[in-house]
Amino acid sequence: xxxxxxxxxxxxxxxxxxxxxxxxxxxxxxxxxxxxxxxxxxxxxxxxxxxxxxxxxxxxxxxxxxxxxxxxxxxxxxxxxxxxxxxxxxxxxxxxxxxxxxxxxxxxxxxxxxxxxxxxxxxxxxxxxxxxxxxxxxxxxxxxxxxxxxxxxxxxxxxxxxxxxxxxxxxxxxxxxxx
Numbered sequence: 001x002x003x004x005x006x007x008x009x010x011x012x013x014x015x016x017x018x019x020x021x022x023x024x025x026x027x028x029x030x031x032x033x034x035x036x037x038x039x040x041x042x043x044x045x046x047x048x049x050x051x052x053x054x055x056x057x058x059x060x061x062x063x064x065x066x067x068x069x070x071x072x073x074x075x076x077x078x079x080x081x082x083x084x085x086x087x088x089x090x091x092x093x094x095x096x097x098x099x100x101x102x103x104x105x106x107x108x109x110x111x112x113x114x115x116x117x118x119x120x121x122x123x124x125x126x127x128x129x130x131x132x133x134x135x136x137x138x139x140x141x142x143x144x145x146x147x148x149x150x151x152x153x154x155x156x157x158x159x160x161x162x163x164x165x166x167x168x169x170x171x172x173x174x175x176x177x178x179x
Contacts, residue, residue: 007071007072008069008070008071008076008104008107008108009069009070009071010067010068010069010111010115011067011068011070012059012065012066012067012068013055013058013059013065013066013067013068013078014059015056015059015060017059017066017068017075018052018055018056018059019052020075021055021066021068021075021078022050022051022052022055024075024076024077024078024094024096025050025055025078025092025094026050027094027096027097028094028095028096028097028100050092055092058080058082058092061082063082063083063084064080064081064082064083065080065081065115065119066078066079066080066092067079067080067081067108067111067112067115069104069108076095076096076099076104077093077094077095077096077099077104077105077108078092078093078094079091079092079093079094079108079109079112080092080093081112081115081116081119083116083119083120083122084126086122086123086124087122087123087124087125087126087175088116088120088122088124088125088126088178089125089126089127090109090112090116090125090126090127091127091128093105093108093109095108105139106143109143112125113125113176113178116178117178122178123177123178124175124176124177124178125145125175125176125178126173126174126175126176127140127145127173127174128152128171128172128173128174129171129172129174130154130169130170130171130172131151131169131170131171131172132168132169137172137174140174141174143176144176145174145175145176146174146175146176147172147174148172148173148174148175149172150172150173151170151171151172151173152170152171152173153170153171154169154170154171156169
C-alpha cells in the first residue's frame, strides 16, 4: 500500500474488490451514470465494459496488477498495469464519474508510470484507445503520450467489449517513454 498527496491510497486489488471495481469501471464508461464524467463511451458503445471474470483474471495474472485507488477507504479509481518485457501496458483506467475533471487522473497515471518503472524496469508505457475518442487522446497527449497511427480493429460481435453504436471503431496505440 502506498499513500500519496490528496489522501489517495494505492494498493493492488484483491478478489474481494471485484464487485466494487466492476461497478466503478461500468459507471465511468457505460450508461447514464457515466455521463456525469467526461470519459463516457455511452454514445459509441452500449452493453458492458467489463465483467467480474475479466477483472478477476487481471487480479490473478502473475504479469499484471490492478492498481486500486482509495480515498477514505472508498474505491474511487483503478488502472491495470501489465508487464510485457521492456514496456508496460496501461488499461482498465477508471475514475468515479463524479470525481473526474479534478486532477485525479494526472496523479493516478503518474503513479502508474512510477510503479511500472520501479517494479519491472519498464522503459515505455503503451495503451490502446478507441481512435474516435479525440478528447481522451488529447488528454493522454498532454501527459506525454504520442499517437502512433498503429490501429487494431474493434472486436465487433464480441459482446464482452460492448455493443458498438457505429461502424469503423478501432483502437490506436499510444506510447510514452518512461525516464
